[in-house]
Amino acid sequence: MKVGFSNIAERIIKIIPESNRFERIWKLAQIDFKKRYYNDKLGLFWALINPSIKVAIYYVVFKKIMNNANNGIENYALFLFSGIIVWMAFSETIKRGLRIFMSKRYLIENINLNKEDLFLSNSLSVQFGFLFNFTAVLIISFFTNVPITINLLWLPIIILNIYLISTGLSVILAIIYIYIRDVMHIIDIFLLLGFWTSGIFFSSESIYNFSKIYYYANPFVGILENIRVVLLNEGHLNIGIMSLNITAGIIIFTLSKLILSIYSDKILENI
Amino acid sequence: MKDVAIEIKHLSKTYSSKNRYKTVFDYISNFSFKKTINENLVALREINLTIYKGETFGIIGRNGSGKSSLLNIILGAMAPDKGSTIRTEGRIMKLTLGMGFDPELSARDNIYVNGSIIGLSFKEIAHIYDDIIIFAGIQDFQNTQVKYYSKGMKQRLLFSTAIHAKADIFLLDEFFGGTGDLEFRRKSNTAFQKRIIEGKTNVIVSHSIDIIKNQCERCLWIEKGMQKIVDKTDKVINSYTEFIKSQ
Numbered sequence: 001m002k003v004g005f006s007n008i009a010e011r012i013i014k015i016i017p018e019s020n021r022f023e024r025i026w027k028l029a030q031i032d033f034k035k036r037y038y039n040d041k042l043g044l045f046w047a048l049i050n051p052s053i054k055v056a057i058y059y060v061v062f063k064k065i066m067n068n069a070n071n072g073i074e075n076y077a078l079f080l081f082s083g084i085i086v087w088m089a090f091s092e093t094i095k096r097g098l099r100i101f102m103s104k105r106y107l108i109e110n111i112n113l114n115k116e117d118l119f120l121s122n123s124l125s126v127q128f129g130f131l132f133n134f135t136a137v138l139i140i141s142f143f144t145n146v147p148i149t150i151n152l153l154w155l156p157i158i159i160l161n162i163y164l165i166s167t168g169l170s171v172i173l174a175i176i177y178i179y180i181r182d183v184m185h186i187i188d189i190f191l192l193l194g195f196w197t198s199g200i201f202f203s204s205e206s207i208y209n210f211s212k213i214y215y216y217a218n219p220f221v222g223i224l225e226n227i228r229v230v231l232l233n234e235g236h237l238n239i240g241i242m243s244l245n246i247t248a249g250i251i252i253f254t255l256s257k258l259i260l261s262i263y264s265d266k267i268l269e270n271i
Numbered sequence: 272m273k274d275v276a277i278e279i280k281h282l283s284k285t286y287s288s289k290n291r292y293k294t295v296f297d298y299i300s301n302f303s304f305k306k307t308i309n310e311n312l313v314a315l316r317e318i319n320l321t322i323y324k325g326e327t328f329g330i331i332g333r334n335g336s337g338k339s340s341l342l343n344i345i346l347g348a349m350a351p352d353k354g355s356t357i358r359t360e361g362r363i364m365k366l367t368l369g370m371g372f373d374p375e376l377s378a379r380d381n382i383y384v385n386g387s388i389i390g391l392s393f394k395e396i397a398h399i400y401d402d403i404i405i406f407a408g409i410q411d412f413q414n415t416q417v418k419y420y421s422k423g424m425k426q427r428l429l430f431s432t433a434i435h436a437k438a439d440i441f442l443l444d445e446f447f448g449g450t451g452d453l454e455f456r457r458k459s460n461t462a463f464q465k466r467i468i469e470g471k472t473n474v475i476v477s478h479s480i481d482i483i484k485n486q487c488e489r490c491l492w493i494e495k496g497m498q499k500i501v502d503k504t505d506k507v508i509n510s511y512t513e514f515i516k517s518q
Contacts (some may be wrong), residue, residue, distance in 0.1 A: 026389040031373075031380050106373065110365045111388050112347035181293045265350035268343060269286060 022116065028121030029108045033128045047129040048136055051088055055081045062201060073203060075146060075232055082137055082231050083200035083224050088235035089130040090166045090220065093123050097170025098177050098184060101271050108268060115264055116171070116257065123167040127159065137231055151230045151237055157246070158227055164249030165219055175263050178270045199224045219245040274374055276440055276472040277322040277345060280356040284315040284349070284496075292378050315339040315351075315496045324360070327473040329487035329504060331480070331511055337496040338476045342442045345474065361439025363471075366446040374418035378409055378428055381417060385432060399435045406462070407431035407457070429457055434462050440472045 037046055059077050073079050100118050107113055134155075141148065176183050198218055199207050204225035208215040215221050222241035228234040315337045322328045327392055343349040344357060346365050351357060372381050382403055386396035402493050404413050407427040409420075419423060433446070467473065468486060483490055483504060490507040492499040494514075500507050 020387060020392050027380075027383050027387050027393075031384060034380070035375050049427050105473055107388060109348060110346075110367060111385075112363060113388050179293075180295060182295055192344070230474075246424070265347065268348045 005023075021114070025117050025121045025124060028117065029124035029128065032121065032125040037129075047132050051081060051084045051133055052136075054084050058084075058201065071227035074234075075144065078137065078140060078144065078146065078232055079228060079234075080200065081140070082227055083198075085130060085133040085137065086162060086224060086227060087195055087198065087200055087220070088133075089126050089162060091195070092129075093126045093166035094170050094173060094187065094191065096126065097122050097167075097174050098187065100170075100174055101178060101267050105271060115267065116260055119167050119171045119256075120173070122170065123163055126166075127163060130159075130162075134231075142233060146231075147233050149233055151233070154226065154237060154242075155230050157242070158223060158230065159174075161219075161223060161242070161246050161249045164253040165245075168249070168254075168256035171260050172252075175259055175267075178267060194218070194220060216241070216244065219248050272325040274360070275321055275358070276324045276326070276360050277320070277474070278356070279318055279320040279345075280359040282315060282318040282320075282341075282344065282355040282357060283352040284337070284344060284355075286312040286314055288386075295504075312404070313496055315344075315493075317497075318491075319485070320491060320498075320501060321382060322472060322474065324472055325470060326489070327468055327475065327487050328489035329483035329507075330474060330476045330493065331478075331483055331490060331507070332493035333515075336493045336506060338493060341364075341493070342444055342474065342476060344438075344490050346442060359440065362437070363442065364436055364438035364441040365442040365444060366433045366436075366467075367444040372417055372425070372429065375416060376518050377414045377416055378404065378407075378420075379413050381428075381486070382432055385436075391437060403428075403431045403435050406434070423455075430459055430463075434459075434466045438471075440474070441467055443467075443473060443475045443477075445477055 058080050061081075063076055097119055100122055101108065101115075102116050107118075108115065136150070173183065173187060197207070197214070198220040204215065204221050207221050222238060222245045225235075225238055226233055226242055229237045304371075318341065332338050340349065342365060344351050344355075345359065346363055347359070376384070379400075382400060383393070383396055386399075387393070404410055407424070407430070409424055409428060412420065412424065413478045417428070420428070442459070475483060475486060476478065487504045489502065490504040492507050492511050499514075500510055
């Protein structure tokens with residue numbers, strides 16, 4: 001099935017002031033998204049099917065087989081869904097970003113392109129899928145009588161936070177990858193570790209009780225905690241951890257810009 | 272006094288032997304506290320060159336002489352060694368036969384991506400879009416993925432996009448007018464002269480002596496990364512052909 005996403009996108013872009021750089025990032029993100037989903041018959045619904053199946057599996061394992069091994073969290077399926085879509089957006093940005101210099105070689109070897117745009121568009125393209133899944137969460141919340149509160153207004157800030165962290169890390173890791181190819185195996189291990197320890201399956205409170213240092217050091221624990229407040233109305237928004245995570249996002253993103261500016265003209269000869 | 276488009280002073284380029292290391296094992300197995308034998312490859316050494324606005328300048332040399340490295344450095348895609356100076360004026364684009372097309376995308380998307388990357392706004396691309404499609408003769412296939420195009424269609428699209436590109440300096444790496452069938456070749460040669468060569472700054476790299484002779488007023492001959500001669504094209508080509516015969 002093909003969704004009129006491009007038409008909506010074209011309309012949005014028309015109301016934004018003309019900027020070649022923004023248009024370029026938008027176009028690269030749009031074609032990337034198209035390539036991933038529009039060539040299949042089910043189109044964009046693959047973006048929804050994938051996390052839905054994961055949620056179904058984990059729900060059965062934790063809720064049924066392991067007999068409520070989730071500290072009695074209400075709406076456990078939605079709790080899982082909201083966590084999984086955030087983590088999938090992050091890991092997809094990292095994995096796709098890792099090989100970006102190879103996959104977009106046809107561009108960087110013919111035009112002196114600002115390479116940061118490749119990463120910004122990569123993350124944006126992943127965020128398109130995330131927003132689609134996020135809308136699905138909202139619809140399910142509505143039908144399962146989860147109240148939608150004013151906290152929803154915090155969502156753009158949380159999404160921006162995910163965008164800054166994942167884009168920044170993907171730039172840094174992609175540069176390491178052109179010099180050390182086996183970094184991808186290490187990344188796989190860290191992504192697996194993060195998947196099981198960032199609070200996708202458990203509340204952030206259990207992580208805090210387990211290790212305060214880890215709770216503050218892993219920005220995704222706080223991001224998932226706050227996104228559940230926003231989406232599932234679980235507890236209160238933790239402004240302290242949000243500020244800390246935004247600061248971490250800005251630092252990672254700034255660091256990635258600095259590293260890219262140093263290595264930008266050394267990339268072509270190393271890929 | 273003529274305006275300068277590209278100015279190169281003391282330009283050198285060395286590829287480090289460490290570029291070959293790609294895994295942790297490579298780094299560990301090649302690690303040594305002693306100073307290792309230098310296996311670096313010098314691709315370009317002490318190139319000094321000034322290319323003027325509106326000039327069509329040729330670069331000749333045998334395979335592996337450093338021509339493509341020089342183009343990549345002018346483009347800004349590759350860094351020269353420390354101590355090199357390079358100054359360019361205006362928007363630069365490199366045209367090659369394998370240039371910037373993603374086979375998974377339609378002609379429309381490829382045109383928009385390439386256009387926006389060289390600095391055109393969507394409005395500007397929309398303005399030239401129909402001309403590109405009509406010139407390439409692919410009106411009925413503009414939304415088809417390029418991977419389904421015949422070789423001729425791909426060449427026509429590539430060529431048509433290139434001649435509509437808006438850059439101040441074109442770097443032409445073995446890219447020249449005259450692709451496709453006879454009719455398109457005739458049409459493309461005229462368009463190529465009119466839109467790319469005339470009034471723009473061009474740097475042409477080609478193995479075809481005829482192309483360099485016909486298009487370039489001045490020319491550089493590079494041999495093993497060293498600048499042999501920069502002078503009027505006839506003079507450079509005579510020295511180059513004599514050298515090739517003597518080898």
